[in-house]
Amino acid sequence: MGNTKLEISTQARILFNEKGYTNVSLREIAKAAGTTIGNLTYHFPQKEDLLLSIQDNLYTDFLTDLFEKKELLDGKDLLNIIINSFTKIKKNRNENEFFYRSIISLCTESPIIAKNVEDFQKRIFHFYFESFLKLKKSAILRNDIADEQYQTLAYIMVYMSYLWIQEATPYYDPSLPQIEVDTGFQHLIYPYLTKKGIEDYSAMVK
Secondary structure, eight states: OHHHHHHHHHHHHHHHHHHOGGGOOHHHHHHHHTSOHHHHHHHOSSHHHHHHHHHHHHHHHHHHHHHSSGGGOOHHHHHHHHHHHHHHHHHHHHHTHHHHHTHHHHHHHOHHHHHHHHHHHHHHHHHHHHHHHHHHHTTSBOTTSOHHHHHHHHHHHHHHHHHTTSTTSGGGOTTSOOOOHHHHHHHHHGGGBOHHHHHHHHHHOO
16 A cells, blocks of 8 residues: 555655646546546545655755754754755755645645744754854864854745745846856855865865
8 A cells, every 4th residue: 555655655656746636636646647537535634634744855855864863963064954954955856856846836826834934944954054153163164254143144045945946036047157056055154164164065066
């Protein structure tokens, strides 16, 4: 039963990426998953339930990577978690493109999706901001920059993560360079690094 549910969710994500969330029916998903519409609706009564499952798995996986050992880490190890999170963000967008391309409309259509996004953004913001302050104390990030500026940096990163590949953003403008989200984050944080931080950072992004 567990494998069937996972297969349904996996095939739904593939179809949503190919056709867009609104253009895929539950019957199409059932066929792709090799199951019946009755079995699909047993696990996911509505298409929104599939979307919520994909969102929950996406967020849970990401937050686990961030918070599993965060309280025990500092300095270079904490910087490494942050750098790795940039790569994870890019991977998530590639694997769930439909969600991030249409996140504004999905939030408008589903108050539950919108609330989950809001809660996730708050946790990510506080993770980055608190981590920046710890790295500032450990001389990885610059001490001559005010805490408020690190707060703004964390805010911008959450904003970038939310909208990077949303429809009608500069990402799709052929007259502009196509910069990937992980590269954008790496370049954004670089000016805040100390000499020691740059040495550690350079070893991590090779």
